[in-house]
Amino acid sequence: MTDDKEAAGGRPEAIKAVPVRHPGRWLGGAVVLVLVAMFVHFLLTSKALEWSEQWKYLFSAPVLKGVRNTVWLTIAAMVGGVVLGIILALMRLSANPLLRGAAWGYLWFFRGTPLYTQLLIWGAIGTLFPTVGVGIPFGPEFATWKTQELVNAAIAASLGLILNEAAYMAEIVRAGILSVDEGQQEAASALGMSKMQTMRRIVLPQAMRVIVPPTGNESISMLKNTSLVAAVPYSELTFTAQTIYASTYKIIPMLVMACLWYLLISSVMMVGQYYLERYYSKGTSKGAEARQRLRFRGGGGGQ
C-alpha cells in the first residue's frame, strides 16, 4: 500500500489480511474450462459437422433466398404486429365495452391456440373461406375473388405471423400505456391537447420505455418463429436447409449452417435493440446524460 507515510501521521495502517479462500470457485472454473475445451475440440475435429459442406452452401443462392425470406417475414410480422397491437391495446383501454370485448376475444383466440396450428389453417385458408369479396354484410357483394388466388403462400405466412404477434404486442403496449402516470394525460388535457395528440405526443413516447425491451425479445422470438411457416408451406431459412439435405443427406451440416445464420441476424437485432432503448430513455437520468454527451461532442448543437 502507498499510505505507509500517512500511517505515521496518525492514520492507522491499511488493513492487510489474508483473503478468504474460495476453493469452490476454482473448482467450478476448472470444470467450465474443461467443458469449453471439450466443446472446441469437438467443433474442430467432429466429422459430422462437415464445415466444408456448410461453407459450400452458406452463401449459395437458395440459402440466401431463404435468409431473405426469413428477414422480411420477421420485419413484416413485427411491423404489422406492432401496428395491430397498438390498435388492439387502445381497444382494450377503450370506454366502449364492445370494443373492449372484441379485443379480448381476439386475444383469447390468438393466444389460446398454437402458432403452428394457426399457420396450418392459413395454409388451408382457401377451404375455410373459398372466396373473399367487398359488399354489404349479409347483403350483396360488389366484387368477389377466389381466396386461393388472392392469398399466396407469402401473404398467408405473413398474415399468420402478424395476427398472432398482434395479440402479444397488444398486451405489451397496454402495459406500457398503463405505466405512464395519469398526471401526464391530465397535464396534456389541461393544455387543450386532443386525445389523439396526447396519445401520440405524450403517452406513447413515454410508454415506449416500457414497450421497447419486451418488443426486442418478441422480435428475436419472431426471427425464430418464422421457421414455423413451413406449415403453410412457405420457404424460408430452415425450410431451405431441409430442402437441401433432403437431396444431399447432409442433415447436421445444413441445420448448423441455418443456426449460424439465425445467430448472425439475432446478434444484429440485439445491437439495434440497445440503441433503440437508449433513444427512448430520453429524459431519464441515464438517457439525458448520454444525450448531453452527444450534444457536446456534436459541437453544441441542439439550438
Next chain:
Amino acid sequence: MTDLSKGPAPESGGLMVKAEKVHKSFGRLEVLKGIDLEVRPGEVMCVVGPSGSGKSTFLRCINHLEKINAGRLWVNGHLVGYRESGGKLYELRDREVAAQRREIGMVFQRFNLFPHMTALENVMEAPCRVKKQPKAEVRERAVALLTRVGLGDKVHNYPSQLSGGQQQRVAIARALAMEPALMLFDEPTSALDPELVGEVLETMKQLALDGMTMVVVTHEMGFAREVGDSLVFMDGGVVVEEGTPREVLANPQHRRTQDFLSKVL
C-alpha cells in the same frame, strides 16, 4: 379564444369564474355540496381548507377535468363543458372542451412536466401542436417565458435534471405559453422541499402583479395574506367563509375556520 367568442353570456356578468350551486359526487360520495363563488378578472383568489374539503376537486371542475353533477359553472362567460340551448344542456364534444381549456392554464401539485421533453420543448408543445403557431415564434416566446421565471439558463435541461422548484416554474411557464385568461394552481408548493417553496411563490406573486386572474388552492397562508385579493375557506364540500385574506385570517367568524386556522397558523 377560438370557439369561445360565441355570443354573450349574461348570466356570468363580466366575471372570470362564476359558480352557482356546483355539486360533484364520486359514486355515492358527495364531494362538493353546492359551491357558489365569483372570481373577477384580475382577482387572485386563494382557496384553503383541510384535506378532503373538496377544494382541489372544485379547481378541477373549473377546467372540466371533473364533470359537475349539478349547478352551473361559467368561465369567461362560457358554460364549462356544456352548451345551453332552448332550455336544454348539451355536452360539448372533446374538441370543444379542449378549446375551452386553452383559455385556462393549470399548475399541478406534482408538476406533471413531460419527462421526455426538455424544459423548452415542454413549454413549446401546446402552442405548436394545439394552436399550430409557427415554431420560431413559439420558441422565442418560450425562451422569454422561461427567462421570466428565472430559468433562462436551463432551457435545454430535462425535468429530471431540475429541482422541484425549477420544475414547478417550468410548469408555470408551460401554462402561460398558451396565453390563458385564467390560471389555476392546485397546491403548487405542497410537493416541494421547504427551501424551494419561496422561488415558486415569488414567481406566482410576479404573475399576480402582472394582473393575471388566479385561483390558488394552497396551504401557504403567508402567500394568501400578501398576494390574495380574496380568501375562501372550504370544509366538507361547502364554502364556509369568504372575505379578504386579512379579515378571514385575523378575524374568522366560523367555528370551523377558527379550528382550521389555529392548526395551520
